[in-house]
Amino acid sequence: MIVTIASGKGGTGKTTIAANLALLISNAQLLDCDVEEPNAHFFLKPEIKTSRKVFVRVPVIDESKCTFCGRCQKLCAFHALAVLPSKVLLFPELCHSCGVCSHFCPEHAISEEDREIGFVEIGSRGQLQFIRGLLNVGESMAPPLIREVKSYLNPTRTNIIDAPPGTACSMVESVRGSDYCLLVTEPTPFGLNDLKLATKVITEMKIPAGVVINRCDLGTEDVRKFCEQESIPVLMEIPFRREIAAAYAQGDLLLEKMPEYRPSFKKLWERIENFAAEGAA
């Protein structure tokens, strides 16, 4: 099973929920797909066993074969190539690694080589498997790295994905293929606005979803009303407590620091399992 923890708005508590759930359930695996700013390791403190660089394919032009005909520039949908009278310029950060230029070069002058964009780390904490991706500073495209992290999805385990905030391509790449999506929000106008956007994406993707309202006592009733109107179940509410904020700040897991929250996380997981089963039926 694959359960993704997402949100439109950032800083609502995705990682808190993902890390504590992963710790609670047996035979689990956490994949941190927020490759721009991964944080789950602060809480789970896994022992990292392997680290692997991640590459994308970019074209290399053999200028001894190139006739500077300009076909590659013309065909590239991303403007990643510029052909001058006696030189071809490549803008690697614009390249989507689609393979069009090398396939259609009439002189077979284009091959492809690896370009590093970040790395993936694999480790564990006791029974829990842990995978995260980290995008190199200055790189703009996260989706290829997210796909690499997701290549470690394990069908024999319960996979918990910690997704990046927002509703753009990185979020969609993380959520794709999930059996269930948990949207974490807060009951403020920002929380509501971004929840609406995220709900729209998840609905289009036909993935069953539920909501967790964090800092549920700081704001209004509007998020609850929206969930009721849209028939999205609210699976858990967490109040604002300075102790929770402090535990989060220093990387403590709620289940360890405040065991009184264990029953509500257990209940949250039972409800996710039930709704995911309903969604699959």
Place this chain on the structure above:
Amino acid sequence: MKQIVTISGKGGTGKTILTAAFSAIAKNHVMADCDVDAADLHLLLSPDIKERHLFQSGLMPKLDRERCSECRQCVDHCRFHAIRDDLSLDPLACEGCRFCEYVCPMQAISMEKKNTGEWYLSETRFGPLIHARLGAGEENSGKLVSLVRKEAKETALKQGADWVLIDGSPGIGCPVIASLSDVDYAVVVIEPSLSGLHDAGRVIEVAKHFGVKSLVVINKYDLHQGLTTEIERFCGNRKIPVLGKIPFDKAVVEMMGQAKTIMETGKSEAKTAIIEIWNRLGKMIHSSGIKQSNANA
């Protein structure tokens, strides 16, 4: 004219609250919301939309089933697995590279422009706002950010504005990189947590990589005094100026509920702190030679 972008690395640290507060203090300025896939600034500024424009970016293939010979070359060559077994398109997987169109021997595939969002020029009680909405799950957020930036700059030049105040997005990827280009300073909002510091550290590196100087604001600093001290030490070691510290203040959420900035409340600790931060920012920029608008409590 000076362009200031608010970023944070980690989401939810208070970028929009701070940008909105700056907008309420600053005189003669234009605002730009560059968090195009989860824009919130408009919720505090109640914009009156004057112009609405379509944002078209990227291409999407369309298959003519009449012409198609089902040779499946398109399926085989697509590296994004965007064409399903039944030859239907998975629009969320498609990156618009046109390989399918080029490789089709029957010329059965044509490309259509995608409407990937909208952008708006609005008037608010604090001045003009350029904002946008990216279609759900769309790519090209960086391009839309660049467009918003360009329009904001043009508007600012036209009205002879002193400031362009830009609300950035979380992360370090394409929209953030696009929001950093050509700005004078990045104001990095950090909350006192290990995640907040780690993520801010990465975005400060990105800013540096693109030659932009960072200035730090610590938000909700009293939620963890120890980490606030650590952030101050981190900034001290790297010679990054700390503009100020904002305490956790429930008035922020209360004002948000009324679609107002924190500057529009009576007395509040957060408000007082933000005024100091703005004045310090003004002084810093003044020393590099621009007329500033001073704020009074």
